[in-house]
Amino acid sequence: MSSRDKILSAINKSKPAFIKFTNVDFSSVDNEDELLDSFISVLDSIHAKVKKVFSFNEVDSDIKELKANNCFVLNAMEEIENDREDLELKNKEQIETLDYAFIKGEIGVAENGAIWITDKNCKNRLLPFICKQLCLVIKRKCIVANMHEAYQVIKMEEIGFGVFISGPSKTADIEQSLVIGAHGALGLTVYIID
Amino acid sequence: MPIEKEHSILAKEFNLNESRVDWHDETLWFVRTKRDNAAKKIKDWELLRSTASSIKEHVLSNLDAYLLRFEENAKKNNVQVHWAADANEHNQIVFKIIEEAGIKSIVKSKSMLTEECHLNHYLADKGIEVVDTDLGERIVQFRKEVPSHIVLPAIHLKKSDVSDTFHEHLQTEKNNSDPQYLTTAARNHLREKFLKSEVAITGVNFAIAETGSIVVCTNEGNADMGVHSSNVHIACMGIEKVIPNETHLGVFLRLLARSATGQSITTYTSHFRKARAGAKMHVVIVDNGRSRQLASVDFRNSLKCIRCGACFNTCPVYRRSGGHSYHNAIAGPIGSVLAPNMDKNGFKDLPFASTLCGSCTNVCPVKIDLHQQLWKWRQLLMKGGKGTIVKNMMMKSMAFILSYPGLYRFAGKSARICLGYFPFFLKIKKINPWYKHREMPNAPKQSFTTWYKENRK
DSSP states (O other), rough: OOOHHHHHHHHHHHHOOOOOOOOOOOOOOOOOHHHHHHHHHHHTTTEEEEEESSSSSHHHHHHHHHHHHOOOOEETTTTSSSOOOTTOOHHHHHHHTOEEEEEEEEEEEEETTTEEEEEHHSSSHHHHSSSSEEEEEEEGGEEEEEEEHHHHHOOOGGOSSSEEOSSSSOOOOTHHHEEEEESOOOEEEEEEOO | OHHHOHHHHHHHTTTTTTTHHHHHHHHHHHHHHHHHHHHOOTHHHHHHHHHHHHHHHHHHHHHHHHHHHHHHHHHHTEEEEEEEHHHHHHHHHHHHHHHHHTOOOOOOOOOOOHHHHTTHHHHHHHOEEEEEEEEHHHHHHHTTTOSSSSSTTTTTOOOOHHHOOOOOOHHOOTTTOOOHHHHHHHHHHHHHHHHSSSSEEEOOOOEEETTTEEEEEEEOOHHHHHHHHEEEEEEEGGGGGGOOHHHHHHHHHHHHHHHTOOOOSSSEEEEOSSSTTTTEEEEEETTTTTTHHHHHHTTTTGOOOOOOHHHHOOHHHHHOOOOGGEEEEEEHHHHHHHHHOOOTTTTTGGGGOOOOEEEHHOOTTTTTHHHHHHHHHHHHHHHTTOOOOOHHHHHHHOOOOOOOOHHHHHHHHHHHHHHHHOHHHTTOOOTGGGGGGOOOOOOOSSSSHHHHHHOOO
């Protein structure tokens, strides 16, 4: 008998009688303004910078300015002039020195400041992790209250990889002192488009 | 396996450095306080806990079906699924994948399962270099130690220790113990490893049956750096990690980081469903004693654990004895419940490393009745003849005395006399270990029975 069958039959013999589970409703009653306030205040507390803008064009001018200052910038957002072509094929050595990555976020979670991005948004899966500064752009109306509401919107069957990112990478493994900037991005800027 | 050094002896060694113990105790209590503050901000906290517990109970009662569904959907995503009955088979499977990839060095993010299986050791013997990429795990790996906490692997060390270790292995400045400086040194060192890596191993926080995807939570981003810079991803999971779908995931993600460190969520919550074009993804599903634990009515509840470490941080014994005193990959109250199932003789001391105060049960996000299970293990171990001779004799004489009221009154009187006239006798720590770190109470003049008889009118 294979280990697979051995394990499955052992479980079958060991498991208790069937226990039913009924889903619990955890959706919130907060209005849009409350969600935005709480989203921004959480981002603040987890060392993320917040920039409120009115359009993608404002983000575009920031990107142009960075490029003019000789920063290595890659933009994965379809809404404006971008670097999506070939982005998938870029290998790790080619983007190791990346200063800024701009990626569109699909969902923002007010309760914990997490922003959902998928492989469709970033094209190259390394992009949000390997850059020094990560810039996530999210529409105000895409902010939901909590994880339950986020998963109601997410369609996992349409993507290969998705990640919630909440703030810049961090660690407290040395004497519990918080250090911002572990292996992922050293800093996070969140653009909220009104 | 016989115990080399049992918990009480290892704890005594840890206690030799008093200021270090105080620091350890206070730091973990601080983490516990952060957990409390995070929990208080969520109005549905208790409802979340009971929901999470019900989901896990439901899954355990239908575990084989959920694992099959997970396998079926993972295969649809071109993920290769492997099954390992025990630690050895798990290690063999992982080695075979690495061997087929034809490489000699791999990167690994945190996985308590691979610690449980002693994978690093196994691969090292086969000539494979394993680089742990979680900062805390890299520190203990350099020092040839094991993690002392499942969430905070290097919590037993001070920054001066890390400074010395990094000076030796990464040539950082001697005596520079600034955490920012040391973390940057580790980041640069591990960046090189990521750039060279071709195979990445990760653990699994949750496996989703309905979509065949796995979820990994980190703060550092090391799991993602490893997986996305490699061509092969091996994810190792215990059979109990599967949950039905993303609706349930939302419940656990709200509880996990808050219970662990007081954060509202980890920095990265990564959902791996399909490998990117040209890359491969493997999932190794491991039993290693879990189905045996599932068969036990008393202990199956422990399989609900989501490895947040809240029970460690709150435990008065863990905080003052350190993780290494548990001589097991998973320390603390949950480790003391899980370990004897793996090896009753080798871990018979652990269920006794507790005050049974119940604090672990009260903080557990999935409501595992930890202190009850520790107490049940004690009963089983004593009945199975696993108690020490002294403990057995004490229990037997206690039972004997308590079953004869006359004898009980006589014993009480003798104790009062002893405590009153010869207190030094009870203060010899060798005879009376209770006196260690404690004062003996003053002996009352009379017994309660005598007092009651005099005062009942």
